[in-house]
Amino acid sequence: MRTPSTPGNSDNPGNAGNPGNPKLAADIALPSGLTAALHPGQMRRGRGADAIDDVTPAFVLTVRSDEDVVRVVDEARRAELAIVPAGGATKLGIGNIARALDLRVSLGGMASIIEHSPQDMVVTAQAGVSLARLNLALGKHGQRICIDQAADDRSTIGGIVACNATESFAYGYGTPRDLVLGMSVVDGKARLLNPGGKVVKNVSGYDLVRMFTGSYGTLGIITSVTLRTHPIPLAERALAIDCNDIVELETLRAALFASHLPLACLDFELARESGGWRAIVKIEGTAGEVDYQHECIEQIAPTRCHVFERAVPVRVAGRSNVVLRVSSKPSAVVATARAIADTIGDATEMPALAGRLGDGIMRVRIQEEDPRRALNFVRRMSEAAKQAEASVVIERAPSEIKRIIDVWGERPAGFALMRRLKDAFDPQGILSPGRFVGAL
């Protein structure tokens, strides 16, 4: 079905193997062990709409239990079938083109909240529960998960943990890495593992939870997660601060950073309508704390800035088929944003640029149908980011671009170790083959 994973072929990961060969897909039959174990309603042939990048899976399997997942991985391992797990499919665009894709395994049917213990501030949910639904259930007990997602009604908790995904809350609450306490996960050897636990402090054995969190489905399929919850604050407020120019934005950022105010979020955006720079802050706490922080921010903001309340931080701006994530550090975030904005320069369509002043992560989005122009844009942005000592991950791009560029950028330090982990936990390379950095 597929070319086995080889460490040496990743200079051009998108071209590795032969993704998207429709003949190949049609030729595959499901192993009899699977057809016997799963209900017919859990299996169907893949269609165009199931494609990840432009690779259509031969089959789509809907799993309903941990045992289903173990069975699927075990049979896939024997038959050497490549699997890509999927939750709400909001992040499947992230990653290189799969070297092979035989089975798209949907965890959307595993959507039970298994246990919420409000006193322990811990919740365990199956991977397919959406963030919005989880927060709705927790909200009845005055709690929440401090992870935010633009499409929180579709983003599943399993997918969020697999991608270590969060947005503005990263500033105040960290990433899922800081919130996941335990999980159930089926690795490439078809072992059902239960690393971590349900307590907030635990140093018993190796913490494999950290290895699986953010591994983008390349080491295992997460079937449930246990997360730390936080109380819903008594009061909250979002403030926008319009700056007249980028110098003011940097002055404001530095002042807010130095103020030691415990902000929940500290974002910025290049406002499309005005072309101006805007900071967006979310403050939380008791009513008194929120009023106090609001006052402080009014005082901190450069005199010419306009501070006003707004509903919630907004991130999504229109349609985009190219999304770049640029990572800098707090002290360089504004300079990086400026370099990006300058490079955009005479682009025909104004791109969206927004991100986090707190930890230096921003996104640039454009809608560009012409692949050559899109590639040119990606290259110019990457060069600008590199000049600013920032790194770039291509979160979404047409397949034409992905065939040419490793969307993850250069191989990170410790890559040889990552390869060894991949070989140890997925020796046959059946889990999302080629999708992660360096074609892991």
Added chain:
Amino acid sequence: MTLAGQLRRRLRDVVGDEGFVDSAAGLRVYECDGYTMEKALPELVVLPANTDELSRVVRLCHREGVPFVPRGAGTGVSGGCLPYEIPVMIGTSRMRKIRRVDIANRLIEVEAGVVNLEVSRQVEAAGYYYAPDPSSQSACTIGGNVAENSGGPHTLKYGVTVNHLLGIEMVLPDGEIVRLERTNDITGYDLAGVFTGSEGTLGITTAATLRLMPKPQAVTTLLAIFPGIVEASRAVSAIIAAGIVPAALEMMDALVIEAVEAAYRFGFPPDAGAVLIIELDGLEAGLEELCGRVEDACRQAAASEVRRAANEAERALLWKSRKRAFGAMGRLAPNYCTQDGVVPRSKLPQIVEAIAEISSRYHLRIANLMHAGDGNIHPLVLYDDSNDNEAERVVAAGHEILTACVKLGGSLTGEHGIGVEKIELMSKSFSDDDLSAMADLRDAFNPTGLCNPHKIFPTDRACIEIKRPRPRGGG
């Protein structure tokens, strides 16, 4: 195993005379850490001055197939750096450089031998601190903190070491130096994260980049006095249920109070059944309201008295009483043994009941010290080593307590680690598949097994009879 003279000479060449210990008296210092129940002498100890030297030492050991064990300050309490059948010990105590302080990005990079408290001292004037604060913080070093994923009383709100780690520089078991990032947006697997808490079995930390926290604008420390531990546990739940996350939420029972009062004379009431130390921090604007709600929760849970530390001196004395409680235990019994279990915090009353039952069945007095907010218990089993067989009973009672923790949905250890102490309990806590997955991880980092063998896993360790519990603890 006896080291060849040539390897000795080469190691000595790398670290120089000042970094080389092989005299009998010199080695005695390194025979154990805070877990003194088992002892073993290494053949020699090398103390590299920097990462390059440490890497060269490891390369030599790797090439010669000689096992080695890393050691920080030796304050660990589970025998993680016991040199059992390990000829070469590699200490990081001479690696004490502060490499950079970057206030603008709220980080500091320090070498492995820098003492935990020193990190906060470096940035205090700028209004920052390093949050993880194990009780041994004036002695323990950052390299050891990474190896053990150390916690402390303030983990409830701020998390443990791994939550404050932005990167590590480490030497792999084959001597290669790698620098692993751990920002919010790393690409690839979280190697630094999974390495943290691996008890020196995956490689040696040579430096760490740590997150700095702004010092809170205001801090209030409350002392609540309860008739018993059940009432105090109820208050813990009530505080959490009220949506409050204190910076710290510590519990001491009557026995601990007795010892601490004798040692530090803080003024705990003699008839107190249990006390909670509750620290709230944040903005001044909200603190009064939070204090009021915590006081209400305590009173509703039958607290006889709730008082606030009147000033910084009183607050310091209260924390000294808590952090040095271990040292005070000598006033109650000649020996004691600390355990380090975790339960979901709502199960505190059940574990306390289980401990009382175990205490009476084994005829051993057990004092309870807890990071109650985290559900992390430190039962202190009191005994007299000179009594026949008492030490064996202490070990057995300790294992029963930890097994009870696991049964209640908790963990064998919250912050002390498995080391050699709890090896045989691992199979009670993990399935065979989980243990084999951990072995896979170890083999990926440490394929030869030369880096700190015979730790954490029950598989390959020659059977050492566990005879005596350790007399002091941490946490």
